[in-house]
Amino acid sequence: MADVRTYSIIYVVLLVLGTAKFVFFELDQIFTEQMAITGTVILAVIKSLLIAGFYMHLREEPRSISYMMTIAVFMVFLLTVAAGYSIQ
Structure with missing residues (x-):
């Protein structure tokens, strides 16, 4: 810590x-x-x-948790792009 x-x-x-x-x-x-x-x-x-x-404290967590968080943020980004596309 x-x-x-x-x-x-x-x-x-x-x-x-x-x-x-x-x-x-x-x-x-x-x-x-x-x-x-x-x-x-x-x-x-x-x-x-x-x-x-x-x-x-993500720096102190195992890399697998950091990778999982990165994938989750990327999926949220994809959902945001898809929602923006469907609004147009």
Whole structure:
């Protein structure tokens, strides 16, 4: 299990990434809307991986559980794409 220092560093990184997502949309002179959306999605993926890896302790679990979680997330993604396709 990670120590308090590691959790504090992860918390600060998550705080900085959350602030960066806000900055993308506020500095519209520098970032276009497409750049802001792309950057926000990339930062959201990074934040999700940090939260799942450290706070949900997936780094310490056997690899089979991590693979099962990855497959489950991929299946949810496929269902979302299928639902979006059926709405059109």
